[in-house]
Amino acid sequence: MPHVLGAQGKIVAIIWAPALHAPPLPNQANKILWVSRLAVQPGPLTIQATLNGTDRTATRVLPDGPGPSYVDLPAAGCWTLNLSWSGHRDQVELRYAPR
Numbered sequence: 001m002p003h004v005l006g007a008q009g010k011i012v013a014i015i016w017a018p019a020l021h022a023p024p025l026p027n028q029a030n031k032i033l034w035v036s037r038l039a040v041q042p043g044p045l046t047i048q049a050t051l052n053g054t055d056r057t058a059t060r061v062l063p064d065g066p067g068p069s070y071v072d073l074p075a076a077g078c079w080t081l082n083l084s085w086s087g088h089r090d091q092v093e094l095r096y097a098p099r
């Protein structure tokens with residue numbers, strides 16, 4: 001199972017598809033399982049995403065915090081995701097392939 005460990009090692013993004021796509025494929029969701037490696041209090045996981053090399057940004061909020069999610073971003077490319085949840089912060093880079 002492909003996965004990405006956060007830069008600080010506090011979170012893992014497990015990718016439940018061969019690749020993430022922007023826009024998403026009609027028959028395949030951009031499903032990511034977020035696993036916090038720290039004790040987590042209830043609360044949202046906020047994602048501040050930036051398309052590398054641009055000023056294009058996107059914000060996504062997962063109200064239930066780390067766990068299963070669908071994260072669609074507006075364009076293909078390599079995105080830096082700054083994550084915050086339960087007083088913790090970490091960063092991952094995810095690649096979204098063109099459709």
